[in-house]
Amino acid sequence: MNPKNNYKLNRGEKAEETSLPATLKKMWALIESEKRRVLLAFVAILTNSGLLLTGPYLVGYAITHYIIRPDYHMVLVFSGILLGVYSLAFVAQYLQVKTMGTVGQNVLWKLRNDVFQKLQSLPLAFFNQNKTGDLISRINNDTDKLNQFFSQALMQFVGTIFMVTGAGIFLLVINFRLAVAVLLPAVLLLLFTRISSGWIKSQNLKNLQSTGGMSSEIQESLANFKVIIAFNRRDYFRQKFSEANEKNYRSAIASGIANGILSPIFDFASNVAQLIFLGYGIYLISTGALAIGFFVSFLTYINRFYDPLRQLANLWATFQAALAGWDRIGEILRLESDLAILPPGAEKQKDAPLLEFKDVSFGYPDGNLIINNISFALEAGKTYALVGPTGGGKTTTASLMARLYDPTEGTIFLEGRDIRGYEPTERTKKIGFILQEPFLFNGTVRENILYGNEEYANLDSKALEEMFAKADLGKLLSRFTKGLDTEVKSSGDATSLGQRQLIAFMRALIRRPDLLILDEATANIDTVTEALLQEIINKLPKETTKVIIAHRLNTIENADHIFFVNGGTITPAGSFEHAIEMLLHGKRKS
């Protein structure tokens, strides 16, 4: 069973064994919107295969009727017909390749979008429980396995199946008994393929998993490169990578062996069929049951039957790899966010506090209780400070306020209504949360400040600057060499932590939230600038409620109320002096 808040992928438990028809049905859902293209490609494949199959028959007919009983004029006529047939086949084949390739690209596009959209719909807990590199690998690498199948294999798949069926029918029509004999090895192949498929798929799945693992190693090491250098552990990256690489190498060879097992056996079967044909065919000619002219056609059809079948052997491996990729993607797509939006309950209550915690507890899936049955209320327009030792639960409390998580027990009320009843748009408009670890996107300061802000997205530079000046943020912008146009990077040290915090501050402020939460939001900003930030906060509308988490005492001294958070409990501190007393002498519990 899936305990609440558990979004861990790669749990190692065996995925539900889904039957082939069920998987095909799901895959069909992917290409359903491409129905018309698939149909067109289908017709093209039929035409192409039909035309290509007619070729040998025409040749056989010409040999029997016009070469053995010489009539060179008719031979030329047949050559002309053949040329026409092949020209048509050219057009049909082009259409087929192009159309199915387009379907493949569209499916890949849609699939990647679906996975990414799913990622966006999942709560923060999901990201805390999974590795970045593995997720990237799923979105890129695993979807590509499906792309390979859809764009290259699927059309060949359908094409070859037609070829094989067509050639089989021609064989049966020309001489039934001989056909049955030469098709016998194919039946054995079918059985063998059925038996080995599950194994092939599982080997591919293991390989994809190890690729994801390797991707995670690279991701982590590159992101933490400066520690690796400063602590003299360049060998760490090499070694960790080498381990992951070796593991990937082994699983790749195993899956390669699995994928490669079919091909030689199919080749062999094809040769056995030819041998049967040679022996039995000559016997049939000697008894007069087979015209000698059709000996050539028959041989060609045997090749037309077994050659695509050999390709099918390779395609089958691609198909199994696609199924394995599909499993890993499906693992994400099956996840559902626990943070469902409830039907809105009662209307906003007039005298309800802005935010209220009622008997709230919160714990992670591993069982550790972080917040233990706390209740408190925040009145509109007041400033609250959360203080306490590190690891006491301050950030978790703040995250619950912003509904980054839901409490495992108890309820949180926003303006008297269960916070779970709010649409995200409405909720996030009311609550501004400056996170402890500021995050920037690659781009300019402007893009980062306006990120996710529909209201100001279309303002021109001048209007923007006026708006900033009005909000008193102009002075902060001067901390960036090119103001709003300064380039910043998501990783690396080109932008200092303090600057990142300034951007995060501005980003939250211009949204004018009702509840502003600052989680150590100014910790790395110098105290002079911080005083400036304090002034800006003080000028916010009177009804703005502020929750401040900070270690610097001057950051919290102006708070109306101070809560002492420790060991998952929350205690009103009464006065500033009392809070300091608790801070200095309170024993850390965690």
Add this chain to the structure above:
Amino acid sequence: MVSVKKKPNIFDTVKSYKLLVGLLIFAAIGVNTLNLVMPKLIANGLDAYTAGNFVMPTVAIEFSVIAIVVLILTIFQTYLQIYASEKVARDLRDRLASKISLQSSGFVQEANPSVLLTNLTSDIDAIKLFVAQAIPSIISSIVTIIGASALLLWINWKLGLAIVAIVPLIGITFFVIFSKIGPLFRKTQEAIDWLNRVINESILGSALIRVLHSEKPEMDKFMKANSEARNIGLGILKLFAAVIPAVTFISSLGIVIILGLGGKFVIAGSMSLGDFTAFMTYMAMFIFPIIILGFISNGIARSSASYARIAAVLNAPDVVPDGKIKADIKGDIEIKNVTLAGTDKPILQNISLHIKPKQKIAIIGPTAAGKTQLLYLLVGLVKPTEGNILYDGKNLAEYEPKSLHAEVGFVFQDSIMFNLTLRENIAFNTEVKNEALQKAIDTAELGDFIASLPKGLDTIVSERGTSLSGGQKQRVMLARALALNPKVLLLDDFTARVDGATEKRILENIGRNYSDLTLVSVTQKIQSIEHYDQIALLMEGEIIASGTHEALMESSPEYVQIFDSQKSTNTYESKK
């Protein structure tokens, strides 16, 4: 910045695997030669039958023996190509990773981690494909084409010549189309880089995205990158879709020629029906490898584009050779006229500072003054554009980095955690002894916290340290640096996320347990550094004042301003 001497050649990847590739070629040639013999056996059988001297058992035995040898050889070839390609890929990955591991932090940022990730995964996959499929296919295709054309010419040179004449036509078709596809493949890999970056940002910024409810803009961003990838894919497809049908068509012309011309020969009696049959079969054999070559050249174009990207990293200039002096420093640090250039303006300008052994010095200053970069200079994470950093009077570059890093502990400002156990995170440098580890843990006041964990030091820290609080992470970072038993400790805004009481205890612990330390502390809080030997005030990349607290209170108005901004708190804190 990357100098490439000659154009990277994809065949370089297999240069050091001559034996493997040789075996692979041998197997491929064997399989294909034998495959060529089989139709001739059947043709012989048919002709023998027409001539009335057909002996079934002999033919059957010959045929079976060859079929079994082919089976064994194909299995051998299949597994050999898997082994060879995976080995080449693994070794190339290792080489690439070692190369990256030796680079500077700046190189990794510059080269962009997302791109390096693509290099190590998707680009290497393309090389793998080259080794596994391209090499054997090229060889076997060429063998088959040469063999089949030789047989065609041998059976009937006139008819054979007519068919072989088709080859140049096919060659031209390939050349025209692939010269256009090549550049598109490079773009494909760039699109994958872009996708990786968007995904990466959306994961690292997942908390922010949820706070701002900006899932929709993220989706739009992703969609844009994804659509670009699709458009390039469709562009390739448009060109590529013509290749196979065109080649099939041109080859089919061969069948028309055989019927038209060969039919004439048979009627005229200059060619046997058996040969005519064999001609048809060889024709089919002749076409197939040509189509394969078409596919493969497509693959080679893709692999070459990927290899060019990999080679750019592999050929990046080596970092300056490390110094040789084994560090056994006393802790005397001198920064001499150091300037660090930035993109728009210098990050640090003409900085000079002398820190004597066992001294405690603080660097304070506003946001983006260059404080962190100054610390980076001290450990060699960035190199000064001008000037020198001297440890005990010798240039930083002259020291062996390994030994110097073992004596200089750095506590980074941003928390960097590895998905390892707490023990491995703290004793990140493996030479750390248990004793040093315990001392570091006690000093960083982590003992209680670790004791509260069911698995203690063996608790695994999740990626990005999401299971720890900000302050806990910072203390782990401190313990990591202290576990080295360093001579010099560099603290970057260490106190920012630790509560006052804990901070005070930790600083006292450091003073007691590591009394010989030279300490350089970047900080915002004056109160905890008032007693330091020296305080340097850094603003906009320049040291505008330095001296003791008392001296600065006298001489520097900027310092006084900072002091005043913290005064109210000081009164409270001094009360206790």
